[in-house]
Amino acid sequence: MKFSGVSIESTEYRHIERHSYGGMSSGMIAPEIWKNExxxxxxxxIYGGNI
Numbered sequence: 001m002k003f004s005g006v007s008i009e010s011t012e013y014r015h016i017e018r019h020s021y022g023g024m025s026s027g028m029i030a031p032e033i034w035k036n037e038x039x040x041x042x043x044x045x046i047y048g049g050n051i
Contacts (some may be wrong), residue, residue: 004016004019004029006029006031006036007031008031008033008035009035010031010032011031011032012031013028013029013030014029015028016028016029018050042043042050
């Protein structure tokens with residue numbers, strides 16, 4: 001995750017202060033969820049299964 005400074009291989013939730021605006025997640029990111037769920041879903045949407 002170039003933009004957060006946290007490796008996509010990390011399995012720990014991380015707090016990113018610059019994204020902490022309050023609310024439920026308040027700056028917390030979960031690299032494992034991005035790697036295993038969000039990025040594959042975005043690829044499916046963008047490429048329509050042609051990846």
